[in-house]
Amino acid sequence: MTKRTWTTSHKAVAAALAALIMLATGARAELLIRITEGADAALPISVVPFAENGAIPPGDKISEIVRSDLAMSGEFRPLPAEKMLSLPSRREEVYFRDWRMLGQRYVLVGELSRNDDRVVARYELFDVNQEKRILGETAAASVNSMRTLGHHISDKVYEAITGVPGAFSTKLAYVTLDTFNGKPRYRLQVSDVDGKRAKIRLESQEPILSPAWSPDGSRLAYVSFETGKPAIYIHELATGKRTKVADFPGLNSAPAWSDDGRSLLMTLSKDGNAEIYRMDLATRAVNKLTNHWAIDTEAAYDHAGEGMFFTSDRSGGPQIYHKESLDSEPRRITFGSRYNARPRPDDKGDFVYYVHQRESDFHIARTNLKTGVETVLTRTGADESPSLSPNGQMLIYATKQSGKSVLTVISADGAAAYSLPSPEGEVRDPAWGPIVN
Amino acid sequence: MKLSMHAKVLAMLLSAGLFAGCSSTGETVGDGTYDSDVAPVDDGSTVYGGDDEGGVSSSALSEEERMAAEERAKMEALRDITTFYFDFDTAEIKPEARDVLVAHAQYLANNPGQNVRLEGHADERGTKEYNLALGERRANAVQRFLIVNGASRGQIETVSYGEEKPAVMGSSESAWAQNRRVELVFD
Numbered sequence: 001m002t003k004r005t006w007t008t009s010h011k012a013v014a015a016a017l018a019a020l021i022m023l024a025t026g027a028r029a030e031l032l033i034r035i036t037e038g039a040d041a042a043l044p045i046s047v048v049p050f051a052e053n054g055a056i057p058p059g060d061k062i063s064e065i066v067r068s069d070l071a072m073s074g075e076f077r078p079l080p081a082e083k084m085l086s087l088p089s090r091r092e093e094v095y096f097r098d099w100r101m102l103g104q105r106y107v108l109v110g111e112l113s114r115n116d117d118r119v120v121a122r123y124e125l126f127d128v129n130q131e132k133r134i135l136g137e138t139a140a141a142s143v144n145s146m147r148t149l150g151h152h153i154s155d156k157v158y159e160a161i162t163g164v165p166g167a168f169s170t171k172l173a174y175v176t177l178d179t180f181n182g183k184p185r186y187r188l189q190v191s192d193v194d195g196k197r198a199k200i201r202l203e204s205q206e207p208i209l210s211p212a213w214s215p216d217g218s219r220l221a222y223v224s225f226e227t228g229k230p231a232i233y234i235h236e237l238a239t240g241k242r243t244k245v246a247d248f249p250g251l252n253s254a255p256a257w258s259d260d261g262r263s264l265l266m267t268l269s270k271d272g273n274a275e276i277y278r279m280d281l282a283t284r285a286v287n288k289l290t291n292h293w294a295i296d297t298e299a300a301y302d303h304a305g306e307g308m309f310f311t312s313d314r315s316g317g318p319q320i321y322h323k324e325s326l327d328s329e330p331r332r333i334t335f336g337s338r339y340n341a342r343p344r345p346d347d348k349g350d351f352v353y354y355v356h357q358r359e360s361d362f363h364i365a366r367t368n369l370k371t372g373v374e375t376v377l378t379r380t381g382a383d384e385s386p387s388l389s390p391n392g393q394m395l396i397y398a399t400k401q402s403g404k405s406v407l408t409v410i411s412a413d414g415a416a417a418y419s420l421p422s423p424e425g426e427v428r429d430p431a432w433g434p435i436v437n
Numbered sequence: 438m439k440l441s442m443h444a445k446v447l448a449m450l451l452s453a454g455l456f457a458g459c460s461s462t463g464e465t466v467g468d469g470t471y472d473s474d475v476a477p478v479d480d481g482s483t484v485y486g487g488d489d490e491g492g493v494s495s496s497a498l499s500e501e502e503r504m505a506a507e508e509r510a511k512m513e514a515l516r517d518i519t520t521f522y523f524d525f526d527t528a529e530i531k532p533e534a535r536d537v538l539v540a541h542a543q544y545l546a547n548n549p550g551q552n553v554r555l556e557g558h559a560d561e562r563g564t565k566e567y568n569l570a571l572g573e574r575r576a577n578a579v580q581r582f583l584i585v586n587g588a589s590r591g592q593i594e595t596v597s598y599g600e601e602k603p604a605v606m607g608s609s610e611s612a613w614a615q616n617r618r619v620e621l622v623f624d
Binding site: 207209210225228229230250251253254267269272274295297298311313317318339341342355357362382384385400403429 | 526561562563564565566567569570571573574577595596597598599601602606607608
C-alpha cells in the first residue's frame with residue numbers, strides 16, 4: 001500500500017530520539033498520581049492541515065485524525081490548527097523559527113492528491129530544534145478509507161519519534177450490552193482504536209464474552225451463551241464463518257491463542273473442576289495443563305510463547321501464577337493483596353498486567369517480572385478485562401462511569417489517556433488486536 | 438423471609454385442621470379436637486397441637502399423621518425458596534439454606550422424573566472468567582448437597598453465568614449480595 005521515498009539514516013535519528021523519549025517517559029512516570037498533569041510532559045507537535053489537490057472526499061480530515069491519534073497516546077500534545085502562524089504543506093514552506101516560537105518540537109506537513117479511486121498522501125515530519133526532516137513518505141488508500149490513511153500516518157510519525165511502532169491502525173473488539181424489545185442485546189463489535197468505524201460481528205440475547213484475537217488479526221475466538229450454555233467459537237472476520245470449537249459439559253471459557261494461531265488455551269470443567277487445557281485446532285484434541293481442586297482459569301501465553309500465566313485460587317483466593325513451560329510447576333507471581341486475576345503479559349517479558357483488589361476497589365496493576373515490584377495503574381474502582389496494545393505502550397480496560405460500563409485507555413505506565421464513548425448501553429470486555437502488515 | 442412466613446402460615450393452617458384429609462393413609466384427621474390448641478400465633482413459629490391438660494388420648498394416631506402432613510406441607514412451603522445466596526468469593530452453603538435444600542433434595546428423590554437446572558452466579562466484582570468458574574463452583578456445591586440428600590445426579594444440570602446475569606442492577610453491597618447466588622430452575 002505504501003512506498004517509502006525517505007532514505008536518510010533512520011537508525012541514528014531514532015537513537016537520538018530514544019534518549020529524549022526516555023527522559024520524557026521518566027518525567028511522566030512521576031506524574032502518575034496527578035493524571036491531569038500528564039500533558040505537561042507530552043511532546044509538542046504540530047500537525048498542519050494537509051493541502052488538498054483534486055477531488056478529496058469531504059468529511060474526516062487527515063490532519064485531524066493524526067492529531068487525535070497522537071493526543072490519544074498521551075505522549076503528544078498537538079497544537080490546535082488555529083494557533084499556527086502559517087500552514088505549510090512542503091519543506092520549503094516550513095519556517096523553523098515560527099514553530100520554535102510556538103514551542104513546538106515536531107512539525108508534520110503534507111498534501112493529498114487524487115489518483116483514480118485512491119487518495120495519495122505525501123508527508124514529511126521535521127524536528128524543529130535540529131531543523132531536520134526525520135520522516136518523508138507517500139502513502140495511498142482508497143477514497144473510502146481516509147481514516148485508514150490517517151491512522152497509517154499516525155503510526156509512522158509515532159514510530160519515527162519514539163522508535164516504537166504505532167498501534168493506531170489496529171482494531172479493538174469489545175462487547176456492548178443494551179436492551180432491545182425488552183430483551184438484553186449483546187453485540188460483539190470491532191472498531192478502530194479510537195472507537196470509530198465500529199462493525200457488529202455477532203448479536204445475541206445471551207451473553208458474549210472474552211473475545212481474543214488470533215495473532216494475524218483474521219479471527220476472533222470468544223465465549224457465547226447462545227445455546228444456553230457457554231461454548232467457545234472461532235469467528236473468521238472476513239467471511240463471518242463461525243466454528244464452535246469447544247462445547248464440553250460445564251465451562252468452556254477464557255480462550256487464548258498461541259503465537260502460531262494453531263492452538264488455544266482454554267478453561268474447561270468437563271472433568272469436574274475448572275482446569276486449563278490446550279486445544280490443537282486442527283485435531284480438536286485437548287490436553288490438560290493444570291490439575292488442582294482449585295479454580296484454574298484465564299490463561300495467557302507468556303512472551304516466549306512457551307509458558308503461560310493464569311489465575312488460580314489454590315492459595316485460598318485468586319492469584320497470578322506462571323508456568324515456565326506448559327508442563328512445569330507453577331510459580332506464584334502476586335502476593336500484594338487477596339485478589340489478583342486475569343493476567344496479561346507484555347511481549348518482552350518485563351511486566352504482567354492484571355486485575356488487582358486493594359481494599360474494596362478493583363484496579364489494574366502490573367508486576368515487574370524481574371524485580372517483583374507491583375504498581376497500581378488505575379484510580380478507577382471497578383476495573384476489569386485489561387488488554388495491552390500490541391506495541392506494549394497502551395492498555396485498554398473496562399470500568400464503570402455513572403454505573404455504566406465503559407472502556408478506558410491508559411498508557412502502560414498508568415498515565416491517563418482517554419475513555420471511549422459509549423453512546424448506548426454498556427461496553428465491556430475489550431481486546432486489543434495485533435499489528436497487521 | 439416472605440417465603441418462610443408462608444411456610445409458617447401453612448403450618449398454622451394445618452394445625453387448625455384445615456388440611457385434614459391430606460394424610461397419606463387417607464384417614465380423616467380428627468377435626469375439632471385441636472381447634473382450641475391453635476393459638477393465633479402471629480410470629481408464626483411452628484405450632485404443635487395437643488394440650489396436655491386436654492389429654493386427648495383417643496387421637497394418638499391422628500396426631501402422628503397430622504405431624505407427617507404438617508411436615509410435608511412445611512417441606513412443600515420450603516421448596517418455594519429456589520434462590521440461595523453466598524458470601525464474596527465463596528461457594529459455602531449457608532446454614533439457613535440447608536433445610537430448604539434438603540426439602541428440594543427429598544422432593545427430587547421422591548420424583549425421579551423431575552429435573553432441575555442449577556444456575557450459578559457471581560457479583561460484578563473481580564474478573565469475568567474467574568467469576569464464571571466461581572458461579573460453577575457454587576452450582577456444584579448445591580448439586581453435591583442435593584445428591585448427598587437423596588437426589589440423583591441425572592436429575593441435575595448445572596450452568597454458570599458468572600457475573601453476566603445479575604438479579605439486581607447496581608454496585609451496592611445489597612445488590613452484590615443478591616447477585617451472588619444459585620437459582621434452582623425446575624422444568
